[in-house]
Amino acid sequence: MLCAVMSSCPMVETTPLIKVAIVEDKREERESLTNLLRKSDGIEWVGACGTVQEALQVLPKRKPNIVLMDIHLAGQSGIDCVRQLRPLMQDTQFMMLTVVEDHDKIFDSLSAGATGYLLKSTSAPKLLEAIEELHRGGSPMSGQIAREVIRFFQTKSPAPGTEDLTNTEQRVLELLARGLLYKDVADRLETSLSTVRTHIWHIYRKLEVHNRTDAIRKGLRR
Numbered sequence: 001m002l003c004a005v006m007s008s009c010p011m012v013e014t015t016p017l018i019k020v021a022i023v024e025d026k027r028e029e030r031e032s033l034t035n036l037l038r039k040s041d042g043i044e045w046v047g048a049c050g051t052v053q054e055a056l057q058v059l060p061k062r063k064p065n066i067v068l069m070d071i072h073l074a075g076q077s078g079i080d081c082v083r084q085l086r087p088l089m090q091d092t093q094f095m096m097l098t099v100v101e102d103h104d105k106i107f108d109s110l111s112a113g114a115t116g117y118l119l120k121s122t123s124a125p126k127l128l129e130a131i132e133e134l135h136r137g138g139s140p141m142s143g144q145i146a147r148e149v150i151r152f153f154q155t156k157s158p159a160p161g162t163e164d165l166t167n168t169e170q171r172v173l174e175l176l177a178r179g180l181l182y183k184d185v186a187d188r189l190e191t192s193l194s195t196v197r198t199h200i201w202h203i204y205r206k207l208e209v210h211n212r213t214d215a216i217r218k219g220l221r222r
Contacts, residue, residue, distance in 0.1 A: 017044035021064035052076040060088045071098040086113035139179035172199045
C-alpha cells in the first residue's frame with residue numbers, strides 16, 4: 001500500500017557508488033576490466049581510455065573517484081599519466097596495475113601521486129576489495145609490493161626530518177606505507193584510534209607534510 005502521507009514514509013539511505021575509470025592500452029585487458037566493473041555492486045564504471053592523451057582529455061570531465069592505471073602504456077608511461085592528471089583531479093585516487101614488481105617504479109608511482117599499487121595477477125575479488133579500501137582512505141598494495149616498500153623503508157637512510165620521529169612514530173609510518181587504515185594501525189599497535197591520530201599529527205608536523213601520501217613519500221625518499 002502506498003503511503004498516504006509522504007512525510008510519514010521511512011527514508012532509505014543509499015551508499016553512493018564508487019566511480020571508477022580505466023587507463024589501459026591493451027584492448028582485451030581494458031574490456032575485461034570494464035566488464036568486471038560494470039557488473040560489480042557498489043561501483044559505477046565511468047569510462048576506459050587507451051592512451052595518455054585520451055585520459056587527459058576525458059577523465060577530468062568524468063571526475064572518477066578512482067582510476068585504475070596501467071603502468072606500461074604505449075608512448076608515455078602510466079606514471080607520467082598520473083603525474084599530469086594529479087593536478088587536474090585532486091580528489092581522485094590512482095591505483096597502478098603492473099605485471100611485475102619493480103621497486104623503482106613503485107616509488108616513482110608514489111612520488112607521482114598514486115595511492116595504490118597492485119599486480120595484474122590480482123584476482124577479481126581482491127581487486128574489488130582494493131578499490132573499496134582505496135575509496136575508504138587506505139593504500140592497497142599486493143603482498144609482494146608491500147614487502148618491497150617495507151624492505152626499502154627499513155634499509156635506506158632516513159629522510160631529513162625522519163630522524164626526529166620516535167620509534168612508535170616510525171612504526172606508524174611503516175604501517176601507513178603498507179596501506180593499513182588508521183583503525184588497522186591502532187589494532188596492530190594495540191592502542192586507541194585517537195592515539196594513532198595523535199601520532200600521525202606529530203609525524204605530519206615533524207615532516208612538514210599535510211597528508212598520508214606526502215608523509216610516506218617523504219619518509220621513503222632516497
